[in-house]
Amino acid sequence: MRVVIVGCGRVGAHIASALDRRGDDVTIIDINPNAFTRLDEDFSGLAIRGTGIDEDVLRSANITSADAFLAVTNRDNTNLMATQVARVVFGVPTVAARVYDPVRAEIFANLGIITICPTTTISNLLLDALETPPARRS
Amino acid sequence: MYVIVVGGGKVGYYLAWNLVDQGFEVLVIERQPAKAEAIREHLGAVVMVGDGAEASVLEAAGAVRADVVIATTGEDEDNLIVCQVAKRRFDVERVIARVNNPKNEQLFKRLGIDATVSQTNVLLHLIEQRLIPDGLTRLLTLQHQEIEIVELKVGADSPVVGRRLSEIRLPPDCVFSAINRGEHVIIPTGQTRLEAGDDVIAVTRTERESELRRLLVGV
Numbered sequence: 481m482r483v484v485i486v487g488c489g490r491v492g493a494h495i496a497s498a499l500d501r502r503g504d505d506v507t508i509i510d511i512n513p514n515a516f517t518r519l520d521e522d523f524s525g526l527a528i529r530g531t532g533i534d535e536d537v538l539r540s541a542n543i544t545s546a547d548a549f550l551a552v553t554n555r556d557n558t559n560l561m562a563t564q565v566a567r568v569v570f571g572v573p574t575v576a577a578r579v580y581d582p583v584r585a586e587i588f589a590n591l592g593i594i595t596i597c598p599t600t601t602i603s604n605l606l607l608d609a610l611e612t613p614p615a616r617r618s
Numbered sequence: 619m620y621v622i623v624v625g626g627g628k629v630g631y632y633l634a635w636n637l638v639d640q641g642f643e644v645l646v647i648e649r650q651p652a653k654a655e656a657i658r659e660h661l662g663a664v665v666m667v668g669d670g671a672e673a674s675v676l677e678a679a680g681a682v683r684a685d686v687v688i689a690t691t692g693e694d695e696d697n698l699i700v701c702q703v704a705k706r707r708f709d710v711e712r713v714i715a716r717v718n719n720p721k722n723e724q725l726f727k728r729l730g731i732d733a734t735v736s737q738t739n740v741l742l743h744l745i746e747q748r749l750i751p752d753g754l755t756r757l758l759t760l761q762h763q764e765i766e767i768v769e770l771k772v773g774a775d776s777p778v779v780g781r782r783l784s785e786i787r788l789p790p791d792c793v794f795s796a797i798n799r800g801e802h803v804i805i806p807t808g809q810t811r812l813e814a815g816d817d818v819i820a821v822t823r824t825e826r827e828s829e830l831r832r833l834l835v836g837v
Contacts, residue, residue, distance in 0.1 A: 533695055557671055561695040564729055583673040587706050
């Protein structure tokens with residue numbers, strides 16, 4: 481599978497390294513080249529410095545032949561714009577964005593973009609943890 | 619008419635000032651409290667602090683009754699999402715985005731933005747028209763830049779000089795709507811003859827522009 485990832489923070493670097501180990505063909509884009517130090521030392525994919533909302537940068541990342549596109553920068557609007565470019569301009573079959581704002585995640589979810597909202601997901605996990613009875617009490 | 623301006627930088631501020639001056643109801647949404655305060659001092663209570671891409675902020679701003687939302691920040695991704703949230707969530711009739719990277723003008727229109735303004739493109743067009751005269755002036759661009767209204771000066775060497783319009787083979791999708799000749803404006807018919815120096819107002823498909831220019835201007 482060919483995957484293009486925008487944003488090489490903790491999540492982006494983690495996914496990129498995992499897919500690369502699995503044998504997938506990974507290209508990762510970040511505006512800050514220092515971010516690439518988060519990748520596995522033996523990462524064999526392509527790392528490109530640039531902004532993921534620029535069509536030319538995406539083209540240089542071979543987005544035209546990508547099977548999947550993930551936008552995981554720390555800015556919701558960047559992720560939502562990048563995934564729309566990937567979907568609408570380049571027709572990438574699977575596109576997903578991390579979106580912290582639950583409302584924005586919902587608004588853009590029905591546009592062919594998978595939106596993952598950490599705010600909702602983590603809140604639910606923490607609420608579940610509160611419901612779980614403590615294993616032992618001191 | 620109620621206009622929401624997102625972004626209180628220089629563009630947003632001067633835009634809001636002019637809109638207030640023209641009697642519009644205006645609200646500026648600015649993220650930075652200090653900038654918002656400066657606008658409040660100059661323009662009065664027409665500013666609110668918040669992130670214009672957040673639905674709750676747009677809701678508090680009364681986006682449901684806004685006629686226009688204009689996103690003027692320096693970040694294209696923010697302007698795009700502000701406009702899309704305004705349109706999708708609040709059914710705002712007209713959304714306008716400032717485009718910082720001129721390459722994004724076409725993209726924004728594909729993504730549902732009604733109108734875009736690119737300072738770079740405006741300056742480029744002005745430079746092309748004023749500094750590099752080629753006999754053609756673009757007066758107006760319509761329909762996502764596919765169709766334009768242009769003014770062409772008929773050149774002395776042009777093959778159309780002295781010919782009736784009915785004898786001239788125009789490129790497809792081109793129509794002459796008026797001819798300025800000295801003091802007179804002529805609404806042309808097939809019998810109208812063109813003279814060197816005439817200014818012809820034409821509607822044309824953008825891709826036919828250079829063909830039309832070669833025919834009338836002769837260069």
